[in-house]
Amino acid sequence: QKEVEQDPGPLSVPEGAIVSLNCTYSNSAFQYFMWYRQYSRKGPELLMYTYSSGNKEDGRFTAQVDKSSKYISLFIRDSQPSDSATYLCATSGRNFVFGPGTRLSVLP
């Protein structure tokens, strides 16, 4: 079983839609959870960081963690074409582990 799984997409949505991106992880020792945005040929850019179950909001982005089901989500409200990128979830326990990323396209 892979440590962090993520639907690779691609996911296409119209501008203004609410986007839901999801990951599952296998190791209950993972304590910290991150979402990164990666534009083509650029480094991953940290969007959200949390270490507890529940929701964390930052502007149009909300990260949700459910440790009981080992499920993490990122919601993007009022999506914009500039949100078109690959979104990587990551967890850490002893080391950082990344999901393969979901490619998102927001169509104008």
Added chain:
Amino acid sequence: EPEVTQTPSHQVTQMGQEVILRCVPISNHLYFYWYRQILGQKVEFLVSFYNNEISEKSEIFDDQFSVERPDGSNFTLKIRSTKLEDSAMYFCASSVAVTSSPLHFGNGTRLTVT
């Protein structure tokens, strides 16, 4: 906002040649990392470095690879004898603390081995 900087942005080299990829981590960060991303694939861990020594390394990080912090600001990845399959984006990252604070990435060096 402080950032991780990497040079060069693109490096082309011939198979068998040595390359050195350079990184300047964020100044108050103590943990340093190299990751690799082959085109279209996931970000893969290579090595972590703390207190002037390797903390962890993956099975990708074989004897052809080495890391060094030659001074107080630079962090380098050396590939001794490049292979075609080393062609990838190489990302440097740093963090304040191990795993309990997030990684901050540079924009990467695109290595092309011909």
